[in-house]
Amino acid sequence: GARVIALMNQKGGVGKTTTAVNLGAAMARLGKRVLLIDMDPQGHLTLHMGLDPASLGHSVYDLLIDPAVSAGDIAQEVGERLVILPAETNLAGVESELAADAADGRAQRVLMDKCAPLLRGKDWFDSVLIDCPPSLGLLTLNALALADEVIVPMQAHFLALQGLSKLLETVQLVKQAINPALSVAGVILCMHEGQTILAKEVLDDLSAFLDSGRGTGQPWSDAVLYQPAVRRNIKLAECSSFGKSIFDYAPQCPGAQDYLAVARAVIAQHATS
């Protein structure tokens, strides 16, 4: 079946959406059939893939709230081997509308249940990438319930490093309560400025932390630091305004090279596990 990956980090602006778009597009270029799921009420993944969140008809909100709406109803093709379940800003309402079902764990499983017909026993997709909002609320928990793995997009800054332990605590809780298969596959460094002292220091801290977890049996004990880091490159910020991935906008730029190399590393890791 498909490999389901949640791109999560409660720290804002670290490259979650940019990674969903460009890692997804790179994997599609490398022959994988990719499903993207936008679980962020900002709808930035949807926007970045060239769709208009305001004119979708049905979207992930309907999938989660309306039993009659299936994943197939809202799926849209946005490129060769690239399909999306798009989001609108109304998705923000899900947190309160499902809150009543949160106590017994039903609210956290809605995405998992609704995506089963698209994924379980089917051979339509090789990889699923879920873009999460900058929080650890119900939308992110739904993504973790469905996911096999977590990849953490991260900026090598002090504040971004601080949230890692809370993030991993949340993964551990979901693994124990809802999804025993869940593990942390690795960290992708985004907007990387490798020449700065700050980046070197944060990188040292991060590597030491990941190494200390080896062999401890925790959900992140096999997590890797994907190589290469994705360098800061203004074309990665520009391509979102054209509704295109970096490969359709500037396929030769450093940003495209970096995401293609990271995609190869993510695919290779799976092949050997």
Added chain:
Amino acid sequence: GARVIALMNQKGGVGKTTTAVNLGAAMARLGKRVLLIDMDPQGHLTLHMGLDPASLGHSVYDLLIDPAVSAGDIAQEVGERLVILPAETNLAGVESELAADAADGRAQRVLMDKCAPLLRGKDWFDSVLIDCPPSLGLLTLNALALADEVIVPMQAHFLALQGLSKLLETVQLVKQAINPALSVAGVILCMHEGQTILAKEVLDDLSAFLDSGRGTGQPWSDAVLYQPAVRRNIKLAECSSFGKSIFDYAPQCPGAQDYLAVARAVIAQHATS
């Protein structure tokens, strides 16, 4: 009374916390008595001011949940003319714990009610800056209920511009339902890379949008684009790891100059309104 400003933007990583710390510290250097309020469960404002969120005893969570805890109980001095109401990660629990009271508007007013003894009829503070999380949920709504004005930290990127209409819609709703005094004072450009085409294009869009609102009587019709923009400067990212403002870390760097100039502009705007 004190001028209460909410620093809000649901887009993640645009400079909300960095602005709360350094605009606050600059205003204090210019003689203002400043209260900082951390309404983000990440606790980054608290961390950036050198406190350890894990060892606070009482924090904003207790202020919002426990009727016996007052704002004075949790206030801590973090510099000359600089006091903070600090946050811990448990603040994330407030969204669900107060959800039952959200329908009748009581859940949105808790911060306002609890801060009244510190602000109303007292002359302890000249300015209050509230750091908001990257969402439009209950914590941000509480900040808007207490605030007189909103300042929007923003990066001149496409995705960051997209959320502005939803942000302003939320301000309008709070103004109509809870806080008639609320208005948008302006936008501070953060991490600015003025030489890029993307920044110039976004800036043009933003200026045209603000100009089109002049004289329309909407909450943002008097909003300004504060000058200067705060330039991208790695020292602004470094100082957070030392628990210091830019003025205590690198007072001569461009980041310090920019935030001092922005603080003068924010203070001058108030003097003439």
